[in-house]
Amino acid sequence: AFLASFKIWKTATVGGNLCMSLPAGPMISLTTALDGLCTIWKASGGEQKLPVAEFVTGNHRNRLTPGDLLRQIDIPTAALKRRTAFRQISLAPVGRSAALLIGSLEADDALTLTVTAATVRPIQLLFRKAPDASTLRAALMQQITDDLYHADIHGAPIWRKHMTLRLAEEIRAELMGATRP
Template sequence: MDLNTIHAVAHPATREQLPVWTAGDAWLAGGTWLFSEPQAHLRRLIDLTDLKWPALTVSETGLSIAATCTVAQLDALACPPEWTAAPLINQCCRAFLASFKIWKTATVGGNICMSLPAGPMISLTAALDGVCTIWQAGGGERKIAVAEFVTGDQRNVLASGDLLRQIDIPLAALKRRSAFRQISLTPVGRSAALLIGSVSSDGGMALTVTASTARPIQLVFAGIPAAKGLREAILQRIPDSLYHNDFHGKPMWRKAMTLRLAEEIRGELQALPGVLP
């Protein structure tokens, strides 16, 4: 869709060249949502592509994902063999259920900043203990966990003019054994519940609940809990008011699917070799 209210497009090549943020500005990365509907309030786009951030950086401390990294680039990453949780990357990329055109254009940062409950890049990076680096509008930067970055349906911690720079995934999270579950109302529908469980080297279990809830919820256990303990923890930590409500699924159905998928994940992780109940 043409954005006929845009009067200018800025092309900064460095952080110092980023223009002063004013009302009517918008960051432009992939633009798959930006150009999908009218944006009558916008007057200027700030194109991030000329910043030329490396899409993916693998280091001894883990994985750094630039906010401008596309879904296709992330899906194509050749992960080191010791990254046991690597299958989650492909599973979450495919939870988009989008065409190859979207895959090659949509960005990881854009999906996180949209902060939709069903954002699969939120699911992935939150479950892997991702940490966001935010360039603040007034200068400086701050870091915050992805699980805390998203605060609700299309709501997050970004202030006006703030820019998500990257998401860092620690090596320890990439080495955890994991289990993935996702469900939609229709075969090619938006995720109504997407849960990821993982087991750390010390036997602790983490469960990340997304899509069924308005924001990510993480539950951490010292070991693999019993079925009753897991169910009670979910019921205590996730109030009914937090379950998302739209035409992709009603809250009580999402709650039921969350409980069901969580138990499936618990059973799968418990059955892994070397994992103690």
């Protein structure tokens, strides 16, 4: 999902991608979907811990205050054991992500859907039991209001919304199919 360049391959960091806080930041997508927990060293002293899902608050916006340092991101082992499904789309073949969705399914059928790139900040939907198609669609329509869809040269909000609904259903179908052949 990264538009590759020498910089991205050789020098860019996971923390830098989070701190840049672009909607298309793929390390934001990855660490949000894996329940990442940020540790921030505060400029004023002390430490703050908060989920990645709450760290990025908008396009180029996050919870850092001047001088703060994102020190580490912890990922719980349980998140690495979940079954996952991933979908991404760009306007151009290797273009910046216009929508990037990750679904993960617990052994007890609880589904977490992480929506990024299409929206100005990461949005997670939690379902205690894996939803059917109409429940999923209704939850997306209700929880991601139109103002949350990102608008820039990489995709119009209405298209990002359309792709979000479509890719979410693909993820649901893949994960449900995997558990219920």
